[in-house]
Amino acid sequence: MKMKYVFGVDIGGTTVKIGLFDVEGNVLDKWEIPTRTENDGEKILPDVADSIREKMKQMDKDAIAGVGVGAPGPIDAAGVVHRAVNLGWKTFNVKETLEALINLPVRAGNDANVAALGEMWMGGGKGYKDLVVVTLGTGVGGGIIVDGRMISGSTGAAGEIGHIHVDDTETDVCNCGNKGCLEQFASATGITRLANKKLASTDMDSVLRGGEVSAKTVFDAVKARDPLAMEVAEQFGKYLGDALAAVAGVVNPEAFVIGGGVSKAGEILIDYIRPHYEKSVFHGCREAKFALATLGNDAGIYGAAKLVLDAVADR
Known part of the structure:
Protein backbone atom coordinates (compact mmCIF):
# COMPACT_ATOMS: atom_id res chain seq x y z
CA MET A 1 0.00 0.00 0.00
CA GLU A 119 11.58 25.60 7.60
CA MET A 120 13.34 24.36 4.47
CA TRP A 121 10.43 22.08 3.56
CA MET A 122 7.42 24.28 4.23
CA GLY A 123 8.59 27.52 5.84
CA GLY A 124 10.84 30.54 5.42
CA GLY A 125 13.54 28.47 3.72
CA LYS A 126 11.28 26.91 1.08
CA GLY A 127 13.00 26.88 -2.29
CA TYR A 128 16.52 26.61 -0.81
CA LYS A 129 18.56 23.44 -0.40
CA ASP A 130 21.53 24.91 1.49
CA LEU A 131 20.53 27.00 4.47
CA VAL A 132 21.16 27.75 8.12
CA VAL A 133 18.23 28.30 10.47
CA VAL A 134 19.01 30.43 13.53
CA THR A 135 16.60 30.20 16.45
CA LEU A 136 16.71 33.20 18.78
CA GLY A 137 14.80 32.30 21.93
CA THR A 138 15.83 31.81 25.54
CA GLY A 139 19.03 30.48 23.98
CA VAL A 140 20.42 30.50 20.44
CA GLY A 141 19.88 27.34 18.42
CA GLY A 142 20.92 26.49 14.92
CA GLY A 143 20.19 23.96 12.23
CA ILE A 144 22.27 23.35 9.12
CA ILE A 145 20.83 21.96 5.90
CA VAL A 146 23.21 20.97 3.09
CA ASP A 147 21.82 19.75 -0.24
CA GLY A 148 18.40 19.37 1.37
CA ARG A 149 19.66 17.16 4.20
CA MET A 150 20.04 17.89 7.90
CA ILE A 151 23.61 17.85 9.19
CA SER A 152 23.86 16.10 12.56
CA GLY A 153 27.62 15.66 13.04
CA SER A 154 29.40 12.78 14.77
CA THR A 155 27.54 13.17 18.09
CA GLY A 156 24.54 15.19 16.93
CA ALA A 157 26.03 18.53 18.04
CA ALA A 158 26.27 20.13 14.58
CA GLY A 159 24.51 23.49 14.38
CA GLU A 160 25.18 24.51 18.00
CA ILE A 161 25.94 28.03 16.84
CA GLY A 162 24.79 29.51 20.15
CA HIS A 163 28.02 28.23 21.66
CA ILE A 164 30.41 29.75 19.16
CA HIS A 165 32.90 31.80 21.20
CA VAL A 166 32.48 35.49 20.35
CA ASP A 167 33.86 37.47 23.31
CA ASP A 168 37.13 37.00 25.21
CA THR A 169 36.26 39.58 27.86
CA GLU A 170 33.05 37.96 29.15
CA THR A 171 33.25 36.88 32.79
CA ASP A 172 29.75 35.42 33.23
CA VAL A 173 29.32 31.70 32.54
CA CYS A 174 27.03 30.48 29.77
CA ASN A 175 24.60 27.61 30.45
CA CYS A 176 27.03 25.32 28.62
CA GLY A 177 29.80 26.10 31.14
CA ASN A 178 31.94 28.24 28.84
CA LYS A 179 32.25 32.04 28.77
CA GLY A 180 31.68 34.44 25.88
CA CYS A 181 29.22 32.31 23.86
CA LEU A 182 27.02 33.89 21.19
CA GLU A 183 23.98 32.82 23.22
CA GLN A 184 25.01 35.25 25.97
CA PHE A 185 24.54 38.21 23.59
CA ALA A 186 22.10 37.28 20.82
CA SER A 187 19.36 35.33 22.64
CA ALA A 188 16.31 37.00 24.21
CA THR A 189 18.06 36.85 27.58
CA GLY A 190 21.30 38.06 25.97
CA ILE A 191 19.62 41.12 24.45
CA THR A 192 18.05 41.92 27.83
CA ARG A 193 21.47 41.59 29.41
CA LEU A 194 23.09 43.92 26.85
CA ALA A 195 20.33 46.47 27.44
CA ASN A 196 20.67 46.37 31.22
CA LYS A 197 24.45 46.79 30.96
CA LYS A 198 23.99 49.74 28.62
CA LEU A 199 21.42 51.36 30.95
CA ALA A 200 23.81 50.95 33.91
CA SER A 201 26.82 52.36 32.06
CA THR A 202 25.31 55.58 30.68
CA ASP A 203 22.92 58.43 31.59
CA MET A 204 21.36 58.47 28.11
CA ASP A 205 17.63 59.03 28.07
CA SER A 206 15.67 55.98 27.00
CA VAL A 207 12.10 54.72 27.05
CA LEU A 208 13.60 51.57 28.57
CA ARG A 209 14.45 53.34 31.83
CA GLY A 210 12.05 52.51 34.62
CA GLY A 211 10.09 50.01 32.57
CA GLU A 212 10.30 46.36 31.63
CA VAL A 213 13.50 45.48 29.79
CA SER A 214 13.16 42.53 27.42
CA ALA A 215 14.11 41.65 23.85
CA LYS A 216 10.62 42.76 22.80
CA THR A 217 10.75 46.13 24.57
CA VAL A 218 14.26 46.74 23.23
CA PHE A 219 13.19 46.24 19.61
CA ASP A 220 9.94 48.15 20.15
CA ALA A 221 12.17 51.00 21.33
CA VAL A 222 14.42 50.54 18.28
CA LYS A 223 11.37 50.94 16.03
CA ALA A 224 10.60 54.16 17.92
CA ARG A 225 14.18 55.34 17.16
CA ASP A 226 15.29 55.28 20.81
CA PRO A 227 19.07 56.01 20.66
CA LEU A 228 20.08 53.73 23.54
CA ALA A 229 18.00 50.82 22.21
CA MET A 230 19.53 51.32 18.77
CA GLU A 231 23.02 51.03 20.30
CA VAL A 232 21.98 47.76 21.94
CA ALA A 233 20.60 46.49 18.63
CA GLU A 234 23.90 47.44 16.98
CA GLN A 235 25.81 45.36 19.55
CA PHE A 236 23.44 42.43 19.03
CA GLY A 237 23.78 42.73 15.25
CA LYS A 238 27.57 42.75 15.39
CA TYR A 239 27.77 39.64 17.58
CA LEU A 240 25.30 37.70 15.45
CA GLY A 241 26.41 39.05 12.08
CA ASP A 242 30.07 38.22 12.76
CA ALA A 243 29.18 34.74 14.03
CA LEU A 244 27.04 33.99 10.97
CA ALA A 245 29.88 35.19 8.74
CA ALA A 246 32.06 32.52 10.36
CA VAL A 247 29.35 29.89 9.86
CA ALA A 248 29.00 30.92 6.20
CA GLY A 249 32.72 30.37 5.66
CA VAL A 250 32.21 26.73 6.62
CA VAL A 251 28.88 25.78 4.99
CA ASN A 252 28.30 28.51 2.35
CA PRO A 253 24.49 28.61 2.62
CA GLU A 254 22.09 30.12 0.11
CA ALA A 255 20.12 31.63 2.98
CA PHE A 256 19.91 32.26 6.70
CA VAL A 257 16.44 31.89 8.17
CA ILE A 258 15.91 33.67 11.51
CA GLY A 259 13.31 32.19 13.86
CA GLY A 260 12.46 31.92 17.56
CA GLY A 261 10.62 34.39 19.77
CA VAL A 262 13.02 37.27 19.06
CA SER A 263 12.23 37.00 15.32
CA LYS A 264 8.76 38.41 16.04
CA ALA A 265 10.49 41.81 15.96
CA GLY A 266 10.43 41.35 12.18
CA GLU A 267 12.64 42.61 9.37
CA ILE A 268 14.33 45.20 11.60
CA LEU A 269 16.41 42.34 13.07
CA ILE A 270 17.87 41.61 9.65
CA ASP A 271 18.61 45.32 9.18
CA TYR A 272 21.01 45.10 12.14
CA ILE A 273 22.50 41.68 11.33
CA ARG A 274 23.18 41.94 7.61
CA PRO A 275 25.62 44.92 7.54
CA HIS A 276 27.94 43.24 10.06
CA TYR A 277 27.62 39.93 8.23
CA GLU A 278 28.54 41.52 4.88
CA LYS A 279 31.47 43.39 6.42
CA SER A 280 32.99 40.24 7.94
CA VAL A 281 32.08 37.44 5.54
CA PHE A 282 34.27 35.89 2.84
CA HIS A 283 33.32 37.42 -0.52
CA GLY A 284 32.15 34.09 -1.95
CA CYS A 285 29.43 33.91 0.73
CA ARG A 286 28.31 37.54 0.68
CA GLU A 287 25.21 36.99 -1.44
CA ALA A 288 23.43 34.77 1.12
CA LYS A 289 19.82 35.82 1.60
CA PHE A 290 18.27 36.56 4.99
CA ALA A 291 14.65 35.62 5.70
CA LEU A 292 12.35 35.23 8.69
CA ALA A 293 11.04 31.83 9.73
CA THR A 294 7.32 31.33 9.09
CA LEU A 295 6.34 28.09 10.83
CA GLY A 296 6.70 29.37 14.40
Whole structure:
Protein backbone atom coordinates (compact mmCIF):
# COMPACT_ATOMS: atom_id res chain seq x y z
CA MET A 1 0.00 0.00 0.00
CA LYS A 2 1.18 3.51 -0.79
CA MET A 3 2.28 5.54 2.25
CA LYS A 4 -0.13 8.39 2.98
CA TYR A 5 0.64 9.67 6.46
CA VAL A 6 3.51 10.52 8.80
CA PHE A 7 3.71 11.69 12.41
CA GLY A 8 6.00 14.50 13.55
CA VAL A 9 6.91 14.83 17.24
CA ASP A 10 8.63 17.81 18.87
CA ILE A 11 9.65 17.08 22.47
CA GLY A 12 10.06 20.22 24.57
CA GLY A 13 10.82 20.68 28.24
CA THR A 14 7.18 21.45 29.10
CA THR A 15 5.05 19.95 26.33
CA VAL A 16 5.35 17.46 23.48
CA LYS A 17 3.84 18.69 20.21
CA ILE A 18 2.57 15.99 17.85
CA GLY A 19 1.39 16.47 14.27
CA LEU A 20 -0.21 14.16 11.72
CA PHE A 21 0.76 15.02 8.14
CA ASP A 22 0.08 13.72 4.69
CA VAL A 23 3.14 13.00 2.57
CA GLU A 24 2.76 16.34 0.72
CA GLY A 25 3.37 18.24 3.98
CA ASN A 26 -0.18 19.25 4.84
CA VAL A 27 -0.86 19.14 8.58
CA LEU A 28 -4.05 17.13 9.15
CA ASP A 29 -4.13 17.33 12.94
CA LYS A 30 -1.92 18.52 15.77
CA TRP A 31 -2.08 18.32 19.54
CA GLU A 32 0.06 18.49 22.68
CA ILE A 33 0.70 16.32 25.72
CA PRO A 34 2.65 17.22 28.89
CA THR A 35 6.35 16.34 29.04
CA ARG A 36 6.82 14.24 32.16
CA THR A 37 10.51 14.68 32.99
CA GLU A 38 10.52 12.95 36.40
CA ASN A 39 12.67 9.82 36.88
CA ASP A 40 15.13 10.79 34.13
CA GLY A 41 12.29 11.34 31.65
CA GLU A 42 11.41 7.64 31.54
CA LYS A 43 7.71 8.36 30.79
CA ILE A 44 8.26 10.70 27.83
CA LEU A 45 8.52 8.18 24.99
CA PRO A 46 5.84 5.82 26.40
CA ASP A 47 3.50 8.83 26.62
CA VAL A 48 4.29 9.73 22.99
CA ALA A 49 3.65 6.14 21.91
CA ASP A 50 0.32 6.02 23.78
CA SER A 51 -0.84 9.30 22.22
CA ILE A 52 0.05 8.21 18.68
CA ARG A 53 -1.49 4.77 19.19
CA GLU A 54 -4.74 6.46 20.22
CA LYS A 55 -4.74 8.46 16.98
CA MET A 56 -3.90 5.34 14.95
CA LYS A 57 -7.10 3.63 16.09
CA GLN A 58 -8.88 5.70 13.43
CA MET A 59 -6.28 4.94 10.72
CA ASP A 60 -4.91 2.21 8.50
CA LYS A 61 -1.52 1.42 10.06
CA ASP A 62 -0.12 0.22 6.72
CA ALA A 63 -0.57 3.74 5.31
CA ILE A 64 1.70 5.31 7.96
CA ALA A 65 5.29 5.96 6.85
CA GLY A 66 6.60 6.34 10.40
CA VAL A 67 7.28 8.75 13.25
CA GLY A 68 9.87 11.54 13.29
CA VAL A 69 11.13 12.98 16.56
CA GLY A 70 12.97 16.17 17.45
CA ALA A 71 14.30 16.62 20.98
CA PRO A 72 16.71 18.98 22.78
CA GLY A 73 20.27 17.72 23.11
CA PRO A 74 22.71 16.17 20.65
CA ILE A 75 21.15 13.28 18.70
CA ASP A 76 23.34 11.52 16.15
CA ALA A 77 22.36 9.99 12.81
CA ALA A 78 21.69 6.61 14.45
CA GLY A 79 19.12 8.19 16.77
CA VAL A 80 21.27 8.13 19.90
CA VAL A 81 20.79 11.07 22.25
CA HIS A 82 23.99 12.07 24.03
CA ARG A 83 22.28 13.48 27.16
CA ALA A 84 19.33 15.86 27.05
CA VAL A 85 19.56 17.76 30.31
CA ASN A 86 16.18 19.51 29.96
CA LEU A 87 14.42 16.15 29.72
CA GLY A 88 16.50 14.27 32.27
CA TRP A 89 17.68 11.87 29.55
CA LYS A 90 21.06 10.21 29.69
CA THR A 91 22.63 8.54 26.64
CA PHE A 92 20.33 6.07 24.87
CA ASN A 93 18.86 5.29 21.45
CA VAL A 94 15.64 7.29 20.95
CA LYS A 95 14.91 5.68 17.59
CA GLU A 96 15.15 2.07 18.76
CA THR A 97 13.32 2.74 22.04
CA LEU A 98 10.31 4.36 20.36
CA GLU A 99 10.26 1.78 17.56
CA ALA A 100 9.96 -0.97 20.17
CA LEU A 101 7.05 0.86 21.81
CA ILE A 102 5.09 1.71 18.68
CA ASN A 103 6.14 -0.82 16.02
CA LEU A 104 6.61 1.83 13.35
CA PRO A 105 9.80 3.17 11.69
CA VAL A 106 11.27 6.08 13.70
CA ARG A 107 13.83 8.77 12.87
CA ALA A 108 15.19 11.23 15.44
CA GLY A 109 17.27 14.40 15.50
CA ASN A 110 18.18 17.46 17.55
CA ASP A 111 15.19 19.80 17.82
CA ALA A 112 16.91 22.84 16.26
CA ASN A 113 18.23 20.79 13.34
CA VAL A 114 14.82 19.24 12.84
CA ALA A 115 13.13 22.66 12.95
CA ALA A 116 15.57 23.81 10.26
CA LEU A 117 14.44 20.91 8.08
CA GLY A 118 10.84 22.00 8.62
CA GLU A 119 11.58 25.60 7.60
CA MET A 120 13.34 24.36 4.47
CA TRP A 121 10.43 22.08 3.56
CA MET A 122 7.42 24.28 4.23
CA GLY A 123 8.59 27.52 5.84
CA GLY A 124 10.84 30.54 5.42
CA GLY A 125 13.54 28.47 3.72
CA LYS A 126 11.28 26.91 1.08
CA GLY A 127 13.00 26.88 -2.29
CA TYR A 128 16.52 26.61 -0.81
CA LYS A 129 18.56 23.44 -0.40
CA ASP A 130 21.53 24.91 1.49
CA LEU A 131 20.53 27.00 4.47
CA VAL A 132 21.16 27.75 8.12
CA VAL A 133 18.23 28.30 10.47
CA VAL A 134 19.01 30.43 13.53
CA THR A 135 16.60 30.20 16.45
CA LEU A 136 16.71 33.20 18.78
CA GLY A 137 14.80 32.30 21.93
CA THR A 138 15.83 31.81 25.54
CA GLY A 139 19.03 30.48 23.98
CA VAL A 140 20.42 30.50 20.44
CA GLY A 141 19.88 27.34 18.42
CA GLY A 142 20.92 26.49 14.92
CA GLY A 143 20.19 23.96 12.23
CA ILE A 144 22.27 23.35 9.12
CA ILE A 145 20.83 21.96 5.90
CA VAL A 146 23.21 20.97 3.09
CA ASP A 147 21.82 19.75 -0.24
CA GLY A 148 18.40 19.37 1.37
CA ARG A 149 19.66 17.16 4.20
CA MET A 150 20.04 17.89 7.90
CA ILE A 151 23.61 17.85 9.19
CA SER A 152 23.86 16.10 12.56
CA GLY A 153 27.62 15.66 13.04
CA SER A 154 29.40 12.78 14.77
CA THR A 155 27.54 13.17 18.09
CA GLY A 156 24.54 15.19 16.93
CA ALA A 157 26.03 18.53 18.04
CA ALA A 158 26.27 20.13 14.58
CA GLY A 159 24.51 23.49 14.38
CA GLU A 160 25.18 24.51 18.00
CA ILE A 161 25.94 28.03 16.84
CA GLY A 162 24.79 29.51 20.15
CA HIS A 163 28.02 28.23 21.66
CA ILE A 164 30.41 29.75 19.16
CA HIS A 165 32.90 31.80 21.20
CA VAL A 166 32.48 35.49 20.35
CA ASP A 167 33.86 37.47 23.31
CA ASP A 168 37.13 37.00 25.21
CA THR A 169 36.26 39.58 27.86
CA GLU A 170 33.05 37.96 29.15
CA THR A 171 33.25 36.88 32.79
CA ASP A 172 29.75 35.42 33.23
CA VAL A 173 29.32 31.70 32.54
CA CYS A 174 27.03 30.48 29.77
CA ASN A 175 24.60 27.61 30.45
CA CYS A 176 27.03 25.32 28.62
CA GLY A 177 29.80 26.10 31.14
CA ASN A 178 31.94 28.24 28.84
CA LYS A 179 32.25 32.04 28.77
CA GLY A 180 31.68 34.44 25.88
CA CYS A 181 29.22 32.31 23.86
CA LEU A 182 27.02 33.89 21.19
CA GLU A 183 23.98 32.82 23.22
CA GLN A 184 25.01 35.25 25.97
CA PHE A 185 24.54 38.21 23.59
CA ALA A 186 22.10 37.28 20.82
CA SER A 187 19.36 35.33 22.64
CA ALA A 188 16.31 37.00 24.21
CA THR A 189 18.06 36.85 27.58
CA GLY A 190 21.30 38.06 25.97
CA ILE A 191 19.62 41.12 24.45
CA THR A 192 18.05 41.92 27.83
CA ARG A 193 21.47 41.59 29.41
CA LEU A 194 23.09 43.92 26.85
CA ALA A 195 20.33 46.47 27.44
CA ASN A 196 20.67 46.37 31.22
CA LYS A 197 24.45 46.79 30.96
CA LYS A 198 23.99 49.74 28.62
CA LEU A 199 21.42 51.36 30.95
CA ALA A 200 23.81 50.95 33.91
CA SER A 201 26.82 52.36 32.06
CA THR A 202 25.31 55.58 30.68
CA ASP A 203 22.92 58.43 31.59
CA MET A 204 21.36 58.47 28.11
CA ASP A 205 17.63 59.03 28.07
CA SER A 206 15.67 55.98 27.00
CA VAL A 207 12.10 54.72 27.05
CA LEU A 208 13.60 51.57 28.57
CA ARG A 209 14.45 53.34 31.83
CA GLY A 210 12.05 52.51 34.62
CA GLY A 211 10.09 50.01 32.57
CA GLU A 212 10.30 46.36 31.63
CA VAL A 213 13.50 45.48 29.79
CA SER A 214 13.16 42.53 27.42
CA ALA A 215 14.11 41.65 23.85
CA LYS A 216 10.62 42.76 22.80
CA THR A 217 10.75 46.13 24.57
CA VAL A 218 14.26 46.74 23.23
CA PHE A 219 13.19 46.24 19.61
CA ASP A 220 9.94 48.15 20.15
CA ALA A 221 12.17 51.00 21.33
CA VAL A 222 14.42 50.54 18.28
CA LYS A 223 11.37 50.94 16.03
CA ALA A 224 10.60 54.16 17.92
CA ARG A 225 14.18 55.34 17.16
CA ASP A 226 15.29 55.28 20.81
CA PRO A 227 19.07 56.01 20.66
CA LEU A 228 20.08 53.73 23.54
CA ALA A 229 18.00 50.82 22.21
CA MET A 230 19.53 51.32 18.77
CA GLU A 231 23.02 51.03 20.30
CA VAL A 232 21.98 47.76 21.94
CA ALA A 233 20.60 46.49 18.63
CA GLU A 234 23.90 47.44 16.98
CA GLN A 235 25.81 45.36 19.55
CA PHE A 236 23.44 42.43 19.03
CA GLY A 237 23.78 42.73 15.25
CA LYS A 238 27.57 42.75 15.39
CA TYR A 239 27.77 39.64 17.58
CA LEU A 240 25.30 37.70 15.45
CA GLY A 241 26.41 39.05 12.08
CA ASP A 242 30.07 38.22 12.76
CA ALA A 243 29.18 34.74 14.03
CA LEU A 244 27.04 33.99 10.97
CA ALA A 245 29.88 35.19 8.74
CA ALA A 246 32.06 32.52 10.36
CA VAL A 247 29.35 29.89 9.86
CA ALA A 248 29.00 30.92 6.20
CA GLY A 249 32.72 30.37 5.66
CA VAL A 250 32.21 26.73 6.62
CA VAL A 251 28.88 25.78 4.99
CA ASN A 252 28.30 28.51 2.35
CA PRO A 253 24.49 28.61 2.62
CA GLU A 254 22.09 30.12 0.11
CA ALA A 255 20.12 31.63 2.98
CA PHE A 256 19.91 32.26 6.70
CA VAL A 257 16.44 31.89 8.17
CA ILE A 258 15.91 33.67 11.51
CA GLY A 259 13.31 32.19 13.86
CA GLY A 260 12.46 31.92 17.56
CA GLY A 261 10.62 34.39 19.77
CA VAL A 262 13.02 37.27 19.06
CA SER A 263 12.23 37.00 15.32
CA LYS A 264 8.76 38.41 16.04
CA ALA A 265 10.49 41.81 15.96
CA GLY A 266 10.43 41.35 12.18
CA GLU A 267 12.64 42.61 9.37
CA ILE A 268 14.33 45.20 11.60
CA LEU A 269 16.41 42.34 13.07
CA ILE A 270 17.87 41.61 9.65
CA ASP A 271 18.61 45.32 9.18
CA TYR A 272 21.01 45.10 12.14
CA ILE A 273 22.50 41.68 11.33
CA ARG A 274 23.18 41.94 7.61
CA PRO A 275 25.62 44.92 7.54
CA HIS A 276 27.94 43.24 10.06
CA TYR A 277 27.62 39.93 8.23
CA GLU A 278 28.54 41.52 4.88
CA LYS A 279 31.47 43.39 6.42
CA SER A 280 32.99 40.24 7.94
CA VAL A 281 32.08 37.44 5.54
CA PHE A 282 34.27 35.89 2.84
CA HIS A 283 33.32 37.42 -0.52
CA GLY A 284 32.15 34.09 -1.95
CA CYS A 285 29.43 33.91 0.73
CA ARG A 286 28.31 37.54 0.68
CA GLU A 287 25.21 36.99 -1.44
CA ALA A 288 23.43 34.77 1.12
CA LYS A 289 19.82 35.82 1.60
CA PHE A 290 18.27 36.56 4.99
CA ALA A 291 14.65 35.62 5.70
CA LEU A 292 12.35 35.23 8.69
CA ALA A 293 11.04 31.83 9.73
CA THR A 294 7.32 31.33 9.09
CA LEU A 295 6.34 28.09 10.83
CA GLY A 296 6.70 29.37 14.40
CA ASN A 297 6.31 26.67 17.04
CA ASP A 298 5.25 24.14 14.40
CA ALA A 299 8.66 24.03 12.68
CA GLY A 300 9.70 21.06 14.82
CA ILE A 301 6.76 18.82 13.93
CA TYR A 302 7.12 19.66 10.23
CA GLY A 303 10.82 18.86 10.27
CA ALA A 304 10.30 15.64 12.23
CA ALA A 305 7.79 14.48 9.62
CA LYS A 306 10.23 15.36 6.82
CA LEU A 307 12.95 13.27 8.52
CA VAL A 308 10.81 10.18 8.01
CA LEU A 309 9.84 11.02 4.44
CA ASP A 310 13.50 11.52 3.52
CA ALA A 311 14.32 8.11 5.01
CA VAL A 312 11.50 6.50 2.99
CA ALA A 313 12.78 8.18 -0.19
CA ASP A 314 16.25 6.74 0.46
CA ARG A 315 15.07 3.14 0.72
